[in-house]
Amino acid sequence: MSTLEARAEAVKLARLLAVDPETLACTETQAAAQTRAFRVALTESLFDQHRSGFQRLAGLAKLLPAALTAKLAEKALGAMVAGRVAGEMEPGRAVEIAKHLPAPFLADLTVQLDPQAAAEVVGRMPVEIVLKAALELVRRADYITMARFVDVLAEPALRAVIEAIPSDEALLHIGFFVENSASLRALAGLLPERRLLGTLRAAHERGIWPEVLALIEHLGPKLQGHYGDLLADEPPAMLDSLLAAAQAHGFWTTLLLPFLHMRVDNQKRLVAVLGAGPYRAEIEAAARADGSWAKLEPMFGAKA
Amino acid sequence: MVKASRTARPAVDSLVARLRLPATASQYLYDLKAADAAKLLTAIAGAEAAQQKAVDAAIKGALDHVPMLLRGPVRKMLFGD
Numbered sequence: 001m002s003t004l005e006a007r008a009e010a011v012k013l014a015r016l017l018a019v020d021p022e023t024l025a026c027t028e029t030q031a032a033a034q035t036r037a038f039r040v041a042l043t044e045s046l047f048d049q050h051r052s053g054f055q056r057l058a059g060l061a062k063l064l065p066a067a068l069t070a071k072l073a074e075k076a077l078g079a080m081v082a083g084r085v086a087g088e089m090e091p092g093r094a095v096e097i098a099k100h101l102p103a104p105f106l107a108d109l110t111v112q113l114d115p116q117a118a119a120e121v122v123g124r125m126p127v128e129i130v131l132k133a134a135l136e137l138v139r140r141a142d143y144i145t146m147a148r149f150v151d152v153l154a155e156p157a158l159r160a161v162i163e164a165i166p167s168d169e170a171l172l173h174i175g176f177f178v179e180n181s182a183s184l185r186a187l188a189g190l191l192p193e194r195r196l197l198g199t200l201r202a203a204h205e206r207g208i209w210p211e212v213l214a215l216i217e218h219l220g221p222k223l224q225g226h227y228g229d230l231l232a233d234e235p236p237a238m239l240d241s242l243l244a245a246a247q248a249h250g251f252w253t254t255l256l257l258p259f260l261h262m263r264v265d266n267q268k269r270l271v272a273v274l275g276a277g278p279y280r281a282e283i284e285a286a287a288r289a290d291g292s293w294a295k296l297e298p299m300f301g302a303k304a
Numbered sequence: 305m306v307k308a309s310r311t312a313r314p315a316v317d318s319l320v321a322r323l324r325l326p327a328t329a330s331q332y333l334y335d336l337k338a339a340d341a342a343k344l345l346t347a348i349a350g351a352e353a354a355q356q357k358a359v360d361a362a363i364k365g366a367l368d369h370v371p372m373l374l375r376g377p378v379r380k381m382l383f384g385d
Contacts, residue, residue, distance in 0.1 A: 017347040018354060024347060026340035034332055041329035042348065046355060048324070053359045059381045060366060064374065076365030080358045 004210050005032035008177055012144060013039045015111075016046075036179065043114055047084060057081065058088035061097060070100035079105065083112025086121055094121040098129050107136035111145045119152040130157040131164055138165055147177030150187050159190055168198030169206055175199075176211040181218040188215065188223055197230050204238045209245035213254045221261040228258030232266035236273070243279050252279075252286035260292055271299045312338035315345050323348075 006028045014021040016039055027035050047054070057077065061069045073082040086094050086109065098106065110133045115122060130153065137146050150158065165171060171191070178184040188196070203212040216227055231239065246255045259270065274283060284300065287293035313334070320330040333341050363382050370378050 014347075017351040019347045019350065023343060026336070026343055029340075030332065030335065034335075038329045038332040041326050042323070045323040045325055045329075046351060049352065050355060050359045053363060056382050057362060057366065060370075060378060063377050063381060064370065068370070072366055072369050076369045077362040078358055080355065081362040 003028070004176070004214055006030065006035065008032070008144075009035035009039065012036075012177075013042075015144060016043060047087075047114065047117065050084070051088075054081070054084045054088050057085045061089055061093050066093070066096040067100045070097045073097065073109070074101065074105045079108035080112045083109045084114070086113055087117035089121065091120045091124045094118075095124055095126065095129070098125060103132045103136045106133040107140065107142070107145075109133075110137065110149070111142065115148050115152045122149060122152045123154050125157065127157050127160045131160055134161045135164060138167070138170055141170075141173075143170065143173035144177045146174045147179070150174070150178045151180050151183045155186075155190070158187065162187075162190055162195070167202075168195055169202035169208070171195060172199045172202055172208065172211045172215065175215045184215065184218045185220055185223070188219055193226075193230070196227065197234075200227070200230055200234065200238065204234075204241050207241075207245075209242055210249055210251065213246075213249075213251045216257055217254045219257075221257075224257045225261030225263070228262030228270075229266050231258065232262065232269055239270075239273065243274075243277070247279060247282065252282050253290050256283070256286055256290065256292055256296075260295065267299060275300050312341045312345075316341055319345055319348060323352075 009032045010024050010027045011021045013027060013035060014024045017024070060072065064072065073085075077085065089097075101109070106129070113122075134146060137143075146161075153161070162171065165174075175184060175187060178187060191199075199212060199215070203209045212227075216224055219227070231242070242255070246252050259267065262270075274280060280300070283296075284293060287296045316330065316333045319325070320333070325333075333344065336344065366382060367375060367378055
């Protein structure tokens, strides 16, 4: 999964620097965690270059009515500066101003906002304003920005956003870009069963299994097993496409996770398919590599 | 790991000092190949310039967008005069 994560980090770094992701494709050779740490430090340093300017602009919000400040943000500051200034504002005042911003500018501003620097502002944002920005970002397919806010959104807002996004594929893309494993687990935990199943079907129909496997890798055993159980109840064509993707991308170790934690009856059903299928050797090699073969061997039996 | 070449190193050093990047972040740049570090440095310089331009325009533009009666306090807040 490291390649996908490294690519996601390269895209995020390119976004910060407002360049085409291809320009920074070279950073994909670095470990994702290192590129992430670099981006976080760079974000802070770029912000610090103009911190006093952002603070002075934030001070205007104390002088001017909220509606006028909102107009000023849109017409004079622009999204980049407004996004940085928002993190320096008193949270209650920032919320008042956000109520006067149109959806497109709210989304532009969200792209520029550092979720950690503005965590208190974001956490106090009313659900209707969060939804306004989120739906515009979904319309733009800006999943990277949406993922950055999963860490800091309050649970009611997160639930409302999930319900408001009709596309399970969009949820999958957002989940792929979430950086914090705990937040990803929390997000997945909020998904009702039909949405979890929807992400599997989206992966099958759209050929985006790596996104599902990246998600599964970060989940706890219970949800990993639940994913496995859902998969076991789907038509065989879905399992076939998942196995082909695992072979193409070398994701066998990740693929074992839902298998190891699914219901025993479903394990037996899958063993009957996998044990006789063309990928038995890959599964055994992956299980031996991660130490789970001792548990699987009695089910699969000796090599044919 | 291929380190930044001698030609890239001074540019990396200059950026690290200018942005006061922590050691971990600067090491990231040193660990890139020289050509890759150069691409990243160019992108960072572009972002710095864009931010400078945006902040200057915002401070100037803010004054132009407030009603005449409020310009005194706004000017004081922005420019301290």
